[in-house]
Amino acid sequence: MTAPAEGIAALPVVRKQRNPVLQSEAARGLGLISPTFIYAVIFLVIPIVLVIANSFWTQNYLTIDRTFTLENYRIALTDPIYRDLLMRSLWISLLVSFFTVVLAYPIAFFISFHGGKHKGLWLFLITIPFWTSYLLRVMSWKVILGYNGVLNATLMGLGITNGPSDAFLYNTSAVVITLTHAWATFAVLPIFVSLEKIDRSLVEAATDLGDGPLRRFLRITLPLSAPGIISATLIVMIPTVGDFVTPRLVGGKDGVMIANAIQAQFGKAANWPLGAALSVTTMAVVTAMAASVVLVIRMAARRIR
Amino acid sequence: MPERSMIEISRVTRSYGAFKALDETSLTIREGEFFSLLGPSGCGKTTLLRMIAGFDTPTSGSISVDGQPMDGIPANRRPTNMVFQSYAIFPHLNVEQNVCYGLKRLRLGADEEKRRVEEALSQVSLTGLGKRGATELSGGQRQRVALARALVMRPKVLLLDEPLSALDKKLREQMQVELRRLQQAVGITFILVTHDQYEALAMSDRIAVMFGGKIAQVASPKEIYQRPVNCQVADFLGGMNFVKAEIVEENGASMILDTPGFGRVKTDKPAAFVRNGKGATLGIRPERLRVLWDDATDKYEVAGKVVDRHYFGEITHLVIEIPGFDKPLSVTETNNFGADDIPVGAPIRLAYDPDALVALAD
């Protein structure tokens, strides 16, 4: 009779020993994540909460009236100016992410499949232009696309046009071109990573089963690199919607984007609540667009058989 | 079985710089044959298989499949299919889509396609798993999918690169039997790469043993096991006792060797035999030696002393010193008669069959 009794008595002892271990592990875990957590709260959560709070208030000349109102959202969603700006920004970011991915994919593909032993070197080389300031790169596009620019000179030199044209700069396409160039490298990396992860024997198996280079690219490589295409698209799309330097410098009147309007509300117009409401609206719409683009790419990848 | 040749490999060399992964290899593989390429790691088995499949090109020499030279024909247009060592199951497709991957291009029509997929799945006992995702399969199931995916193409030759090496022992043995049965059912020429001699012996019609980019011997499992051409082949295929012998007489196809224990023996002369002074090597498999109990006698016997004993459950492995031999002999004896109780140090007599003695080139 004593043996089972001992067994029962022994159980809580074991438990007691384990509990402090668990506690200290949990404590250590919390300790480990707390710097990141505090950082995230200070730099991410608080600003967003402030912006959202502002969007429900009203600007009263120099003071802010803190009574709850949806008036800012009414303006942001119904005023044709803001609606057009938002639509244009979404359209530009969609175009930019499309062209960026189309441009970056072959580069990533070449480095991953034909880079040999020097993949790292290739990746390093394509980042070199990005060591110069973004402003300088935007300015150089001005030099290329401008009235007295390289493009006009070339076209005239080749006899394609008679005189210089002002059609290249200060419009939507100038913004798209500049942003595409700026973001191409960032899109190369996620695509490269997803291509690197593809087991080469899968490509060989597709060949073995009768697929030529194009078919096996479409049926194996492309769908398996969909995660890379998705992250590249998101990496480019989300920040470009909110870009305001590029439209200001090369966009002209046609190229103004929503961020320029938001900046105006926080700056000259001094209507922070409206600016905040525009920001929150933009965030929500971008999230929705990003989600639908992800869905579309996923579905496209699944359709390929 | 018709003795028509399916694959002709003539003087194929594959060099990586100065290193020859394959060196002037020639080989004929017959139609409908289960053929194994056996050899230690790095001997060039995969290299040879990949050149047949078209993933690699010979530095020199040529390969033809079913009478058609393969020079310049890319892998996707060869009448061969491969089961990859890693199986290479497409992760974004389910079992059915994997199996019908190669059929899609042939535009057979939905009904015919479905029929062939079903047939292939039943051949590898995967009926009903068609809708399973590629990532939801066990190792054995993945291997079956890879097999079905290749078989559904009805290739002239099926190439298998160590298809069983990732499976555990029990499943591997089961798959060996199934693979052999499947090959006999479909009648397709199978070329199996393996470094497991038991696998090759159990499954093949013929085996090519390779060392260092060269083929040492091509023969049936029984012949390769019982009549290896040299010590390397003999050793690779399982335990073998090597005894130094003196050449008494050598002519055309046979020779007479003399050893202190076995006396004078007449044996076949191996094809690769090169006389090197007066000596030669005589080999005998450990299971071809038999312990003589009590007063039993045999026409052919040698006497010695037990120096070591290893117990393996159904068999016991005895190490026996014979006066005049440079190395002790290994004997495997089933445990029916108490071989596991023979004390170390006891005197012992062994019977042997002179036909089991083979002359070996070094």
Ligand SMILES: Nc1ncnc2c1ncn2[C@@H]1O[C@H](COP(=O)(O)OP(=O)(O)OP(=O)(O)O)[C@@H](O)[C@H]1O
């Ligand atoms: N791309 C390459 N560059 C240089 N040497 C290579 C290359 N591929 C293979 N080799 C060499 O060729 C030899 C044969 O390789 P192979 O893959 O055919 O061996 P294997 O017989 O299949 O061995 P294992 O049983 O280990 O798979 C090896 O020594 C290997 O190091």
Ligand SMILES: [Mg+2]
């Ligand atoms: Mg190999």
